[in-house]
Amino acid sequence: MSEARRSALSRRALVWAPLGLAAAGGLGFWAMLRGMRDGSYDPRGVPSALIGKAAPALSLPAVEGTGLPGFGPDALAAPGGPVLVNFWASWCVPCVVEHPQLVALQRRGVRILGINYKDKPADAAKFLTRYGNPFAALVADADGRAGIEYGLYGVPETYLLDGGGIVRWRWAGPMTPDTVSAELDVLLRRHA
Amino acid sequence: MRALLFAMVVVPSLALAVGRPSEMLPDPAQEARAQEIGRELRCMVCQNQSIEDSEADLARDLRRLVRERVASGESSDAVREYVHARYGDFVLLRPPFNWVTAPLWALPVIVLAGGALALVVMRRRSAGRVVPAPLSEAERAWLARLEEEP
Numbered sequence: 001m002s003e004a005r006r007s008a009l010s011r012r013a014l015v016w017a018p019l020g021l022a023a024a025g026g027l028g029f030w031a032m033l034r035g036m037r038d039g040s041y042d043p044r045g046v047p048s049a050l051i052g053k054a055a056p057a058l059s060l061p062a063v064e065g066t067g068l069p070g071f072g073p074d075a076l077a078a079p080g081g082p083v084l085v086n087f088w089a090s091w092c093v094p095c096v097v098e099h100p101q102l103v104a105l106q107r108r109g110v111r112i113l114g115i116n117y118k119d120k121p122a123d124a125a126k127f128l129t130r131y132g133n134p135f136a137a138l139v140a141d142a143d144g145r146a147g148i149e150y151g152l153y154g155v156p157e158t159y160l161l162d163g164g165g166i167v168r169w170r171w172a173g174p175m176t177p178d179t180v181s182a183e184l185d186v187l188l189r190r191h192a
Numbered sequence: 193m194r195a196l197l198f199a200m201v202v203v204p205s206l207a208l209a210v211g212r213p214s215e216m217l218p219d220p221a222q223e224a225r226a227q228e229i230g231r232e233l234r235c236m237v238c239q240n241q242s243i244e245d246s247e248a249d250l251a252r253d254l255r256r257l258v259r260e261r262v263a264s265g266e267s268s269d270a271v272r273e274y275v276h277a278r279y280g281d282f283v284l285l286r287p288p289f290n291w292v293t294a295p296l297w298a299l300p301v302i303v304l305a306g307g308a309l310a311l312v313v314m315r316r317r318s319a320g321r322v323v324p325a326p327l328s329e330a331e332r333a334w335l336a337r338l339e340e341e342p
Contacts, residue, residue: 046236049280056278118249144253151278153236153250 048170056149060139065125071137090127098174102134114138162191
């Protein structure tokens with residue numbers, strides 16, 4: 001290859017390299033947007049720091065007026081089988097979206113412990129009367145401290161604990177039927 | 193235009209100042225320490241603000257928690273570690289160095305080294321190109337003829 005041809009080639013490469021880079025960047029951005037739309041990519045999805053660790057112990061009061069029992073630290077330390085811990089509130093709209101999934105899980109025999117986050121007991125009771133009760137037991141996290149113990153950053157948020165009280169999975173935001181069938185069912189079977 | 197700017201700049205900063213004094217610790221040294229800790233903790237709801245700058249509920253709860261722990265005499269590292277253990281690396285605005293964050297920290301070094309390498313290679317190539325080949329017999333004769341011409 002002659003000198004002149006080589007320099008012409010590298011000059012052409014100089015023109016195309018930025019264009020190629022921009023094209024690759026655009027493609028990546030497009031893939032990201034597509035993933036965000038169909039839910040396979042969540043830029044805010046931060047993995048929980050608790051995965052693989054013992055669930056934080058909580059001693060919280062039951063929610064008055066719901067007629068549901070509360071639960072103590074033992075229920076989280078050694079549940080004896082897989083158990084879901086669900087943070088929710090009556091003021092939280094996505095919780096309404098998620099609720100049918102919780103009710104369906106409870107009907108299938110999944111044990112769900114509820115933590116009523118920064119809510120009024122009367123509102124919580126009204127919510128459960130209206131949408132049905134999926135919880136085996138329910139406690140009130142009136143000031144949000146239990147939420148902080150779990151690294152919560154919004155409601156609803158759901159944690160799966162195995163029989164030994166180890167956190168195996170966390171879902172931030174409302175669980176959809178897809179979430180249940182694609183992720184939770186597999187884990188429930190594995191930790192049964 | 194000026195009114196709009198005023199609304200955009202001054203009003204939010206006023207809103208930010210509301211509700212602060214009631215949260216502050218009475219001891220200025222402790223309050224300063226709490227603020228220093230809080231400025232390095234990310235608000236998980238807004239994600240690009242520290243808990244000191246954010247008005248999200250969760251940020252307020254964390255501010256309160258930091259202040260309680262500072263007031264009880266806990267060291268700054270212990271308070272940071274308490275939040276870090278629950279929210280993971282992401283909560284620290286200055287990420288720690290570990291295997292997961294190593295690529296993040298190494299990236300500037302890698303980019304610099306790559307640039308330096310590219311520079312060296314380009315230098316070497318162009319240096320090789322400017323060394324002229326010695327003149328051939330015919331060229332020398334032709335030059336001599338040009339010089340002889342009037």
